[in-house]
Amino acid sequence: MLIVEDERTLALEIEAFLKKASYICDFARNAEQALEQIGINSYDFVLLDLGLPDQDGLVVLQEAKKCNPDAAYIILTARGRLEDRIKGLDLGADDYLAKPFSLLELQSRMQAIARRKFGFNVDLIAFGDFKMDLQKRLVWHQQNEIELSRKEFDLLSYLLLHKNRPLTRMQLSEHIWGNLADDDFDSNYIDAHIKNVRKKLGAFAHTDWLETMRGVGYKIRI
Amino acid sequence: MKLLTKLTVFIALSKLAIVALFVMLLPYLVEGIASGYTNYYLKQQKQKVLQITKAKGIDFYLQGDDSYGSYTMLKEEYIALEQTQYPLQKDTIETAKRVVENDTLSYRILKHSFKSDSKNYLLEIGKTTNSINQYNHSLQRIALFVLMGLIALTIIVDLVFTRIFLRPLGLIIKQKLVDQKFPFSKPLEPIKTSTYDFKYLDSVISNLMLQINVAFEKEREFTANASHELLTPISILQTKIENMMIEAGLENKNHQQLAEMMRTVNRLKKIVNSLLLISRIENKQFDKKDNVLLNDLIGEVMEELDHRLAEKSLAFTIQLSYHSPIKKLNHDLIFQLFYNLINNAIRYNKPNGEIIICDTLKNGIYTVMVKDSGYGISEADLPYIFNRFTRVNKTEVAGNGLGLAIVKSIADYHHLALTVNSEENVGTTFSVIFK
Numbered sequence: 001m002l003i004v005e006d007e008r009t010l011a012l013e014i015e016a017f018l019k020k021a022s023y024i025c026d027f028a029r030n031a032e033q034a035l036e037q038i039g040i041n042s043y044d045f046v047l048l049d050l051g052l053p054d055q056d057g058l059v060v061l062q063e064a065k066k067c068n069p070d071a072a073y074i075i076l077t078a079r080g081r082l083e084d085r086i087k088g089l090d091l092g093a094d095d096y097l098a099k100p101f102s103l104l105e106l107q108s109r110m111q112a113i114a115r116r117k118f119g120f121n122v123d124l125i126a127f128g129d130f131k132m133d134l135q136k137r138l139v140w141h142q143q144n145e146i147e148l149s150r151k152e153f154d155l156l157s158y159l160l161l162h163k164n165r166p167l168t169r170m171q172l173s174e175h176i177w178g179n180l181a182d183d184d185f186d187s188n189y190i191d192a193h194i195k196n197v198r199k200k201l202g203a204f205a206h207t208d209w210l211e212t213m214r215g216v217g218y219k220i221r222i
Numbered sequence: 223m224k225l226l227t228k229l230t231v232f233i234a235l236s237k238l239a240i241v242a243l244f245v246m247l248l249p250y251l252v253e254g255i256a257s258g259y260t261n262y263y264l265k266q267q268k269q270k271v272l273q274i275t276k277a278k279g280i281d282f283y284l285q286g287d288d289s290y291g292s293y294t295m296l297k298e299e300y301i302a303l304e305q306t307q308y309p310l311q312k313d314t315i316e317t318a319k320r321v322v323e324n325d326t327l328s329y330r331i332l333k334h335s336f337k338s339d340s341k342n343y344l345l346e347i348g349k350t351t352n353s354i355n356q357y358n359h360s361l362q363r364i365a366l367f368v369l370m371g372l373i374a375l376t377i378i379v380d381l382v383f384t385r386i387f388l389r390p391l392g393l394i395i396k397q398k399l400v401d402q403k404f405p406f407s408k409p410l411e412p413i414k415t416s417t418y419d420f421k422y423l424d425s426v427i428s429n430l431m432l433q434i435n436v437a438f439e440k441e442r443e444f445t446a447n448a449s450h451e452l453l454t455p456i457s458i459l460q461t462k463i464e465n466m467m468i469e470a471g472l473e474n475k476n477h478q479q480l481a482e483m484m485r486t487v488n489r490l491k492k493i494v495n496s497l498l499l500i501s502r503i504e505n506k507q508f509d510k511k512d513n514v515l516l517n518d519l520i521g522e523v524m525e526e527l528d529h530r531l532a533e534k535s536l537a538f539t540i541q542l543s544y545h546s547p548i549k550k551l552n553h554d555l556i557f558q559l560f561y562n563l564i565n566n567a568i569r570y571n572k573p574n575g576e577i578i579i580c581d582t583l584k585n586g587i588y589t590v591m592v593k594d595s596g597y598g599i600s601e602a603d604l605p606y607i608f609n610r611f612t613r614v615n616k617t618e619v620a621g622n623g624l625g626l627a628i629v630k631s632i633a634d635y636h637h638l639a640l641t642v643n644s645e646e647n648v649g650t651t652f653s654v655i656f657k
Contacts, residue, residue, distance in 0.1 A: 007454050013461035020468070078453055078498070100457035100491050103464045165468045168481045170488055179495075180526050180561065189529045215478040 001045040002026045004034040004060070005076070006053050014047065017103040031055035038064045042071070044118070045110060048093075049076040050084055058087055065092050072113045076101065098179070104162055104171055111161060125160055127222050129205035132160060141204035151176055152197050155190070159210070159220045168217040194218060226388050233380045237373045244369055252358045252365075257330070260354050261315050264332035267347045268313075271301065272336070280338045297322045298353045300329070302346040310335045310342060317351060330354060390415035394424050398431065406431045446501040449494045456494060459487050489622070496624035500610070503555065503631045510636065513547035514556050516590060520579060523561045530568050537576040544581050544588060548656055551636055559632045560592070562625040563652050567594035570650070588656040598646040607642065 001023045005011040008029070015025040026041065028034035031054045038046065046064060050057030061073060075088040075096045085096050094117060095109045115134065124131045131140045137153055139146045148156065158175050159167060169187035177186060198207050211219045274282060280303075283290040289304035300322060314333045319326055329348035336343055393413045410428040415421055466472075467480050502508065520540055524531075531538050567577045575595040582589050599607060606612045608630040611623040629652075633640045639655040 007458065010454065010458045010461060013458065013465055016465050017461065017468075078450055099453045100460045100487075103461050162468075166477050168467075168484055170481070170485055171464075174488075177526060182530075182565075186529070188533060192529075213474060213477060216474065216481045 001047065002028060002034065002037055002041070002043045003047045004028045004031075004052070004057075005047070005049045006030060006051075007049075014103065014106070018107070021107055029053075031057070031060045034060050035063055038068050038071075042068060044071060045113075046071050046073045047076065047106075048073055049099075050088065051078065058084065058091060061088060061091050061093060072110070072117050074106070074109060074113070102171060102174060104158075104167070105175060108158060108161055108175070127160055127163070127220065128201075128207065128209045130201060132157060139201070141201070144204060146200055146204065148197065148200060149193075152193050152200075155193050156197055159218060163220045163222050166213050166216050166219045170217075172217060190217075225391065226384065229384045229388070230381055233384070234377060237377050241369060241373055245366065248362050248365060249358070252361050253355070256354050256358060260330050260349055261332075264315065264330065264347050264349065267301070268332055268334050268345065271303075271345060271347070272334075275338060280343065293322055297325060297327060298350050300346075300348050302348075304344055306335065306342050306344040308335070308342065308344070310337060320348060328352070387417065390417060390420040390424070394420065394427065398424070398427050402431075406435055442501055442504050445497050446505065449498040449501065452490075452494045453498075456487060456491050460484070460491070463487060493622050493624065496622060496628060497610075499558075500624070500628055500631050503628075503635050506635070508552045508555055508635070510550045510552050512551050512553040512556075513549050514551045514553055515545070515547045516560075516581075517542050517545060519553070519557055520560055520564075523557060523564055526561065527564055527568060530565070531577075534568060534571060535574050536568060536571055537574075539576065540579045542579065542581050542590070544583055548588070555632045555635065559629050559654070562629050563592045563654075566625060567592055567596065567650070567652075570594065571596040575649075586657075590654045590656070591651050592654075593649060593651045595649040598648055598650055599642070599644040600646050601644075604642060604644060608640070 001018065003011045003014055003025055005014070005027070006029050008027075011027050011029075015027070018025055023045070026037055026043075028037050031052045034046075034048070034052075046068075048057050048061060048064075052060065057075065061075065064071070064073070069092075072095075073093045075085075075093045076099055077084045077088070077096055078099055085098075088096055094113050097106060097109065124133055129141055130146075132138070133140075134157060139148055139153070139156070154176055155172060158172065169190045170181070172190045173181040173186035176190075194210070194212075198210060201207050209221055211221055213219055271283075283303050289302065291300065291302045293300035300320070311333075315330065316333075317328060317330050320329050320331070321327075328351045330351055331346055331348040334345045334347075336345065390413050393415075397413065398410065410431060412428065413420065413424045415424070463480055463484050467477065467484075472480075517540070520542075524538070524540075564577065564579075571577065571594050577595075578591075578593040580591050580593070582591075608626050610627040612627075630640060632638075633654065637657070639657070641653045641655065642650065643653075644650040
C-alpha cells in the first residue's frame, strides 16, 4: 500500500493503524515521489491526498492509473470539494474519503474495495454462534436466517470488522450517517439499534460477545 | 417621495401661487394704473388751459361771459371755467356726478382754482369713469393670458432642467444602489456628471462599496484558508486518538477519556466543515444545474432524520401541492438547507410536538414552509438567528450555531428569500420563497 500524503505525522498515524491490519505501507510526500514509487512497485492500494504541494492529486491519479491500473485508489479530499470527488471517481478512483476522516472508516472502505475489486471473499464471518455473509448482507444462526434492518446490519458488520476494539457511539453513528451524524442526537439511536440487534440475535443464542463499554461505546470480543 | 417628484410638485405649486396672487392683484393694478394715468392726463390738460389763459388772457375762454363750458361729442370729457367767490383752494381730483345736457354721468374731475385779473376762477376738467375703465377688462385678460403662457413656459423649462440636473442622482441610485445584493458584483463605473455634489456622492459611495467588498473578500479568504488549514491538524488529532483507542492494555477510564477527546475533535471538525461549506458557497463553488423535486428531496432528508423524529415522538406531516421540479438549483445544497431547517424543527421541538411542511403558490411566487411546535424564538433574538455562531435558543440542546448561517448562505446563493415567524412556546415557521 502506498500512502501519498504531504503531512508526515498523518501518514505515520495511518501507517500505524493499517500495520495492525497487516498492510505494508510505503510513503510519498509529493506527486513526484508518488509517481516514482508507483512506477517501481506494484501496490494493491494507493491512498492519495489530492492536495499535494507540487501537483494536483488528480493529475497524479491519471498518471498512476496508466502505469498501475490494477491498484485500488482511494482519494482524500477536503470535505465539500464535490467537483474533486466527482472528477476523482470519473478518473477511476475506487473510493474517496473527506478529510478529516476516521481510520476505522478507511479500513472499512478498503475492505469493501478488496471484496468488490479483488474478489477477496471472506466466505462467512463467524462470531459467537452466528455467521455473517457480507456479500449477501445476511446473518445466520445455524440454518436460521436472522432479519436485520439495513442500519442494524451496517452497525454489526462495522463492529465485526473492528472486532476486539472499542468503538465509540460517535464513530458508529458517523459510519451510519456520515457527514450528517450528530453526536448528541444519534448516540441514543445507536443504543436503540444495538438493543434491537441483541434482541434479534439473543432469541437464538447468547450475545455476550457484544460488550457495552460504559461511557465509551461497544466492542465485539471474539 | 422622490426628489424629482418633490421638486416638480414644488415648482408647479409655487408657479400656481404666483399666478393666483397676480390674478387677485390684477384688477387693482390695472385700475391703479388707469386712474394714475387719468390723473396725469387731467393735469396735462390743466397745464394746457393755464398756458393758454396766461398767453391769451382769460377772455380767450370767457369771451365776456362769467363761465365757459365745453365737452366732446360723446361727453367723455368736459371742461368748465367759472368765476367763484370762494377763496383759492388746493387742487383736488375726485370722482363725482355731473349733469351734462340731461345726462347724469360719473366723471373723474380735477378742480383747480386760480386768480386772474384779481378775480378767483374755478377750473374743472373731467373725464368719464367709463372711458377710463373701458380697457381694463381686456387689458386684464391679455395680461392673464400672457402670464399663463409665460408660467407654462417656465414650468416646462424648469422641469426639463431639473430633470437634467437630477439625472446623475437617479443614475447613482439606479446603478449603484437599487437591487444591489451583497457582495457587489456589478462593476463600479463613475457616473458622468458636471455637478460637484453628485460626483462627490458617487465617488464616496463607490469607494465605500469597494471597501466593503475588499473587507468581505478578506473575510471570505480568511474563512476558506483558515478552515482548510485546520483540516490537517484535526485529521492528525483524530487519527492519533483512534490509534490510541485501539492500543492494548488500556483501562475503561482511558477509553472514556479518549472518547471524550474524540467528541471534542468531532465538534471542532463539524465547525470547520460548516465554515468551509459556507465559504465554498460564498465562493460560488457549486453548480446550479439540478432540477429538484421538493417532495422527493424532503423524502431524502426525512430518511436521514426519521429516527430523530421517533426519539421525540414528533408527528411529521408533508403537504406539498406543487409537484413540478424547480430548476437551476444545487441538489446537495437544497438538501442541506431543508436538512438544517427540519433538523432544527426537531431539535427545538417539544416531545410529542409536530412538524408540518406545506407550500403555497401565489402570483408565481412559490413558498415552502417548515412549521414546528417548539420553543420558539423571542422577538429580540429573531434578527440574529442567521448570524454565524449565534445560538439564541436557551435550551439545553446544543448546536454549533452555524446551521441557520448555512441555510442563509444557501438561500442567498440561490436568490431565495427566507422569512421567519416565531412565537415563544408556540413554535416557529421558516418560509423559503422561490421566485
